[in-house]
Amino acid sequence: MTRLFTGEELATTVRRLAAELSSAYPDGVVLVGVLKGSVVFLADLVREMAIPVEVDFLAISAYAEGTGRVRILKDLDIDIAGRHVVVVEDLVDTGLTITYLLGQLERRGPASLEVCALIDKAARRIVPTRLRFVGAEVGDEFVIGYGIDWAGRYRNLEEVFAGELESLRADPDAHVEQLYSG
Numbered sequence: 001m002t003r004l005f006t007g008e009e010l011a012t013t014v015r016r017l018a019a020e021l022s023s024a025y026p027d028g029v030v031l032v033g034v035l036k037g038s039v040v041f042l043a044d045l046v047r048e049m050a051i052p053v054e055v056d057f058l059a060i061s062a063y064a065e066g067t068g069r070v071r072i073l074k075d076l077d078i079d080i081a082g083r084h085v086v087v088v089e090d091l092v093d094t095g096l097t098i099t100y101l102l103g104q105l106e107r108r109g110p111a112s113l114e115v116c117a118l119i120d121k122a123a124r125r126i127v128p129t130r131l132r133f134v135g136a137e138v139g140d141e142f143v144i145g146y147g148i149d150w151a152g153r154y155r156n157l158e159e160v161f162a163g164e165l166e167s168l169r170a171d172p173d174a175h176v177e178q179l180y181s182g
């Protein structure tokens, strides 16, 4: 297991993204957080933004491997018709999830619709996806921390790590002892 981004590096990245968003949407924006992975990132992001921000959330099911079919489990509360909308994702991997989601949201007639992803695994992309705002690119590694989980674990880590997928598959708590000293 290796550390990919320190808390300080994440803070720098978040400040840069917040500045990009603030200058792209001077009159305000709706941020749509995809539960649950985006929550930590989104909470830091909004507090660095210098424009009016409305926040809403939706939750989607993970797709069965290879299918790309995703379901909305919890929908937005607000109507995004005519609004400038940015979907905030923790991580875009194959691109299947975000592609499905953008298709669903586009039908609701937003004034504009873009994506802000903390981490882009561009090399793993199956569906070409335009990510307007990207925090950092990583290779083909399994990432945990700063909102990003494995089986519900590790979201509250302040740093981002590359986990060992084989170990985590065998035991979801495989990295707990090393990563939580308390």
Ligand code: IMP
Pocket (backbone or CB within 6 Å): 037, 089, 090, 091, 092, 093, 094, 095, 096, 097, 098, 141, 142, 143, 144, 148, 149, 150
């Ligand atoms: P997709 O392959 O782009 O559809 O990615 C869908 C979702 O898979 C992401 O939003 C994450 O929730 C999850 N995922 C993909 N790669 C990782 C990873 O490295 N760590 C944790 N979750 C991941």
Ligand code: MG
Pocket (backbone or CB within 6 Å): 034, 035, 036, 037, 038, 089, 090, 091
């Ligand atoms: Mg996700």
